[in-house]
Amino acid sequence: MRRIVRVFYRDDNGFEEEIHLGEVTTHTYTNKLKQKIFCPTENCSARISYSGGRYPHFRTWRYDQHSVNCPYYFARFPVKLGRNLTDIVRVEISYNRRQNALNDAYIQMNLSVEEREALRNSRIKPRNSVRGITSRKANVKAEQLVLFDSGLYEDELIFRRRNISKRLVDGITASDIGEIRLVMGKITSNIVDGETAEIVVENNNKVITVVFEESFTADPYNSSYLNKFWAINQVLNRERVVQFTGIGDVRKNTRSHRLELVIHAGTDFRINNRDISALAAQLALEQYRLG
Numbered sequence: 296m297r298r299i300v301r302v303f304y305r306d307d308n309g310f311e312e313e314i315h316l317g318e319v320t321t322h323t324y325t326n327k328l329k330q331k332i333f334c335p336t337e338n339c340s341a342r343i344s345y346s347g348g349r350y351p352h353f354r355t356w357r358y359d360q361h362s363v364n365c366p367y368y369f370a371r372f373p374v375k376l377g378r379n380l381t382d383i384v385r386v387e388i389s390y391n392r393r394q395n396a397l398n399d400a401y402i403q404m405n406l407s408v409e410e411r412e413a414l415r416n417s418r419i420k421p422r423n424s425v426r427g428i429t430s431r432k433a434n435v436k437a438e439q440l441v442l443f444d445s446g447l448y449e450d451e452l453i454f455r456r457r458n459i460s461k462r463l464v465d466g467i468t469a470s471d472i473g474e475i476r477l478v479m480g481k482i483t484s485n486i487v488d489g490e491t492a493e494i495v496v497e498n499n500n501k502v503i504t505v506v507f508e509e510s511f512t513a514d515p516y517n518s519s520y521l522n523k524f525w526a527i528n529q530v531l532n533r534e535r536v537v538q539f540t541g542i543g544d545v546r547k548n549t550r551s552h553r554l555e556l557v558i559h560a561g562t563d564f565r566i567n568n569r570d571i572s573a574l575a576a577q578l579a580l581e582q583y584r585l586g
């Protein structure tokens with residue numbers, strides 16, 4: 296689905312103007328635009344809302360629908376999928392939850408056996424805390440997590456979110472293909488290719504190749520990550536173990552048959568729990584000081 300980058304603003308006097316995403320702040324949205332911005336498509340009356348933060352974006356007003364001919368049209372749930380009539384909702388995972396998941400994954404990877412056991416026991420939760428939430432979930436039988444361009448943003452949902460599934464490279468199975476996963480492992484190689492790279496990540500002799508596609512390079516939010524992948528090679532030269540954690544789409548490349556993790560945002564992966572944009576800046580500074 297396409298991302299909405301401009302909207303029509305219509306005030307109470309009938310004044311209209313087009314507004315670009317870059318012109319909107321949380322302040323102007325709350326004080327002026329809220330309930331007064333609409334889909335840019337002619338003859339589409341869907342209202343649009345705005346969400347600020349690290350990834351400011353427009354999204355379709357919670358219960359509104361685009362006209363069927365509108366390029367921003369999407370089917371509201373429940374979506375019937377032939378088999379078993381499962382109702383599936385596409386839910387976008389918020390930036391904060393992705394960051395928290397990456398932190399958790401790094402901690403998990405570096406726990407001792409005893410610490411892991413203690414954590415597992417502490418996670419057994421009392422039953423009644425879950426009950427209220429599941430009853431409200433009645434309408435939704437399944438959720439498909441997506442990273443971008445979803446009709447729904449998870450922060451808008453009233454029910455409890457399921458976690459992003461974490462997998463060590465050797466724990467990835469056929470059922471993970473086509474799904475969003477947080478993948479964990481050790482980097483064995485990083486081949487810089489233009490503005491990005493191909494990173495091979497391993498665990499127990501199983502590998503996955505982390506890839507960055509044109510959509511990554513073209514996304515303005517990723518501009519501070521381009522041409523920074525050399526930093527990974529420097530860390531590989533310095534440190535015995537370099538850990539990778541990253542959230543993306545797991546797929547099997549149809550030509551090479553290799554397992555791939557497609558990353559969409561620079562903030563969705565880390566090298567030894569470090570953001571590579573920050574890492575490259577630090578390394579460049581160190582080298583400058585050394586002359």
Ligand SMILES: [Zn+2]
Nearest residue numbers: 334339361365
């Ligand atoms: Zn529309």
